[in-house]
Amino acid sequence: MTKPLRLGIAGLGTVGAGVVKIVRQKSELLAARAGRPIEIVAVSARSRDKDRGVNLSDYAWEDDPVALAKRDDVDVFVELMGGSEGSAKDATEAALALGKDVVTANKALLAHHGQALALAAEDKGAVIRFEAAVAGGIPVIKTLLEGLAGNEMTRVMGVMNGTCNYILTRMQATGQGYNALFEEASALGYLEADPNLDVGGIDAGHKLAILSSIAFGTQVNFDGVQLQGIGEITLEDINQAADMGYRIKLLGVARMTARGLEQRMTPCLVPDTSPLGQLEGGTNMVVLEGDQVEQVVLRGPGAGEGPTASAVMGDVMDIARGIRPAIFGRPAHELVAATVATSSAPAPYYLRFSLLDKPGALAKVATALGNAGVSIDRMRQYGHADTSAPVLIVTHKSAHADLQAALAAMDALDVIVGKPVALRIEDV
Amino acid sequence: MTKPLRLGIAGLGTVGAGVVKIVRQKSELLAARAGRPIEIVAVSARSRDKDRGVNLSDYAWEDDPVALAKRDDVDVFVELMGGSEGSAKDATEAALALGKDVVTANKALLAHHGQALALAAEDKGAVIRFEAAVAGGIPVIKTLLEGLAGNEMTRVMGVMNGTCNYILTRMQATGQGYNALFEEASALGYLEADPNLDVGGIDAGHKLAILSSIAFGTQVNFDGVQLQGIGEITLEDINQAADMGYRIKLLGVARMTARGLEQRMTPCLVPDTSPLGQLEGGTNMVVLEGDQVEQVVLRGPGAGEGPTASAVMGDVMDIARGIRPAIFGRPAHELVAATVATSSAPAPYYLRFSLLDKPGALAKVATALGNAGVSIDRMRQYGHADTSAPVLIVTHKSAHADLQAALAAMDALDVIVGKPVALRIEDV
Incomplete structure (x- = not known):
């Protein structure tokens, strides 16, 4: 059997623990599929003592994620800490500087520093992979970047924040207003520490900016995303829209136009008979439109331990199998800084x-x-x-x-x- | 720029012509994404004179697809002729014997000879790729084999014959019976030369057998697929099912059970509120269930020039980028001959x-x-x-x-x- 692929995992929250469980419990299956064993050699997290429901005693412990990223025995640095700055960024940069591959679930990091990180990685022949950063368990990055590589993409759309979709569909189902459902989502632990990341559309906007880059060959540009949250949506809006045959969704739309790159993450009305209109609860959906394939719709869980760990492991398995296309689908230095469209196409x-x-x-x-x-x-x-x-x-x-x-x-x-x-x- | 990837294309029907168009019209985009040019060097088809709406004068012509497959200047043999025996098989084997990679849209070939072809390919370090063989433009092979590689798959389902779904949904929409809609589908050119391939469930059964192999690590076993066509479904069945909140679909289901591998392609009732139940017309849908990801649903066009050519080009681009995981997800000699479950799990x-x-x-x-x-x-x-x-x-x-x-x-x-x-x- 060929050389094992050795992982160093930083961040042992729900997703990190989920990844450790998969690597421990499925070692034979993973090795058969990858053609080589997948091993964890070291881990890092804020607290060493917390019980995470998984045995970590086989792995070296590093208090400092940067030290973890630099370890000689780590082939792939798996970054599951989150946050666009600080340790996550420092450790990712440290790994890439040493030519180590990085797998991350960090959409904020990619949305803000995707271009610089891709350049740094390519400079050293490394890759940074981020399937888990967009739409949880749905392999949308792979579908867009590899499966649809023969297409000129015409539009990318998505409902990519499960919390917002939960609130909006629960408003309709229960007849309760936005504030009541916001409280409910909060009590259920569905909201980020800063809830504006969810209901303000920022989290979903990060994801859209990442998809846009791959779809249109442009540098990730989160600042170019027109953002509007769901806080102004009233029950009356929901009901009136329903009455006219529509649903209200926090919908991301990205298109390349003669006016420049259009990126919106705003509440929109969509027909209730469309796949997007029929999407209930916390599920995510991404719609990929290309000149050849017409329309492919992907639907799946946007969050949670298993689905997110599944996406992380998809990237790990790719690296183990030698699958390493250009990070955003073409060399980072060829990605263009797109003009931001200051207006969107006509619509009702x-x-x-x-x-x-x-x-x-x-x-x-x-x-x-x-x-x-x-x-x-x-x-x-x-x-x-x-x-x-x-x-x-x-x-x-x-x-x-x-x-x-x-x-x-x-x-x-x-x-x-x-x-x-x-x-x-x-x-x- | 690195060495071009040189294609030889056998079969210039709708899909073949579509592939030629993409390679001609998108050469810059493809080269930027693949990191190397994609070129066609030679083509082959039954008739040289037919107008296919695309300029073939730049390419060498071979009357014999086997000769095409063996050409020294062909890196990848693209097989778009169809049929499980004869030229398609001969030429594919000839290409693999010389260590050339093969891209094919041929589900019958894979369903009947997938295991032998995979062994032949791996023996020479070649790959055979077949995204277009299953569910048209939907990158379902890639999603299952790569994106969900961290999962133990629990069930794979799919509506994968657009003609059957067209007939069944049109029966409900128009109130016409099976025979009338069969004639309509025939007049629209939706049926294979042997219509039993469609309405008998054989074509969709081929696709299911391919998915099963990847999902469960088993040798492709089309003979193990329980087949039942849609010919016995009456308008009364459709209407009664609708009345009880169901839709009738020609549904493929594959599961690994204690009783062995269960593979069915039969008309089933599914809830009308489910994504499968809501699928109208000729669109395809595949549902992938894994222990980690829970459920991912993929929806898209199951046939047509653009979508099928998109899938072929996805494979070509993968080969150009050096993406070559094991053909059915693990080495062919490790795929097991699954016991066929003689009964299916309890159900209403x-x-x-x-x-x-x-x-x-x-x-x-x-x-x-x-x-x-x-x-x-x-x-x-x-x-x-x-x-x-x-x-x-x-x-x-x-x-x-x-x-x-x-x-x-x-x-x-x-x-x-x-x-x-x-x-x-x-x-x-």
Whole structure:
């Protein structure tokens, strides 16, 4: 049997412990598939004493992940600590500088430093692999980078934050509002320590930026992702959308256009009969569209010990088998810094606002929309509970700039209470 | 730039022409991704003169695909002729014997000779790759063999014959019977020359046998696939199933059990709310279940020029990038000849039969079922159009042997007209 592949694992949370379990319990299966044994030689974590439900006594312990990454007996540094800066970055850089391969589940690290890390890795002939960073157990990086390598990708979409999808689908199922479901998700431990990473769309935006790079041959550019969280979505929006045959999803969309690279992670309306519309709970879904393959849809668990460890092990097995395509699908120095599209392609929009109960109020809004070139497809005005009434409008397909102009004009009117909510209706 | 990868393509039907177009039109993109140019050096097909909408004048022509496979200037033999015997097999063997890699879309070839071809390839250090053989444009081979390599697979399922799914979903949508939709599919060119390959489940059975091998580390065993076509499915079955919240699908299921390897390609009832139940028209879906990843669902076009060529090019790009894991996921000589499970795991069943209008007739059937250990969950008897009446039964979960015994006992009764139809209700 050929030389074992020796892992050093930094970070022994749920995912790290899951990886250790797989390597221990499936050693024969993994060796048969890889053609060589997979071994753990050393581990590192914050606390040495914590019971992680797995026997670590066979492995060397390192308090310092950087020291772990530099060990002579480590072939692959497995980074499962998280965080875009600090130890995770330092240890990853240390491993790459010594020409060691890195496997990571760290989307923030990749979203912020993907280009620099890829350059550093390629400089030493090493790879950094990150299947677990995007959409948990779904092998979407491999599908996009390898399986669809014969395609010019036309659009990549995804529901990639299970917590947001849980909150949105539970709002519809239970009739409870956003705040109640946010609390429920929090009590269930579904939220990151900084919940804005989830509900603000940042976590999902990191993932989209990584996919964009591979799909379009561009340098990872998280700053170019237009972000909008789900905090403004009301039960009324959910119900009205449902009534019109739509679901509201925190949807990532990336497209290369004549205007530049368009990357959005925003709440959108999608048809309830589409695979994206039918996605319930914490499950993730990625839609990959290419000029040859048309559309491939991948669905699976976006988080959890087993699924995330499965993705990490997929990368480890690839390295053991000598599978090492260019990190973002082509050499890092050939990735271009894409122009960021400042507007998105025309689409119909869903608008909700509160209209003051004044004569001519609706006419003023309609005029503002019309003057901006936004035409109304459907409109509903509800009974006046108070001095103002909710109004819902679905526009015809509108240019993004026209919609922005319309919203600005509406803002300037004296008949609208608060800010209008505008959600894109994505053609999926 | 490093050495080009030189292709010889045998078979210039829709898919072959599609591959030629991609290589011609995307040479820069492919070279950037692969790190080396992809070139076609020679082609072969039955007729040299046919207009295929693509310029072939740059390539050497070979009348004989075996001669093409043996050319010194061909690195990869791309087999797109089809058929499990004859030229496709001869040329593939000739290429492998010379240590040349092979890319094929030929599911019949793999289903019948996969093990022998894999042994021949590995003997020479060559690979045979076949992403396009299963589920068209969906990169399911790669996902299963590489992406989920850290999993012990527990079940693989799939709707992998678009024509059957087209017929079944159109029956429900239009209210037309099987024969009318069979004719429609035929007129649309959706059927193979021998339609039994489609509606008899053979084509989809080939695909399932290939997936089983990778999932469970067994030698491809198409003869071990329990096959049942869709020809007996009536509009009444479709409508009754719908009424109970189910859809009927030609569903492949493979599981490794204590009784051996279970492989079925049969019409099954699945919940209409499941991803499989929601699959409409000619689209394919594969469900991969592993002990770590839980469930990954892949959905995409199962046929057509672009999607199939996309899958072929995925394999070509892998070879260009040096991606060459063991052909069925582990060395061919380590694949075991699996015991074929002679029965399948217990499940509820849907039964339909015509009952003679005689006193005590239904009691006789109920007794026959009860004596065999099959208990009734739901039953419906319809108005008597004639001297016999349709009866539908959904059983509780029943052992396969018990159900077979019940069907035999029902056959021996003098109150049933024709043969009962029994469809498994799969827990998906």
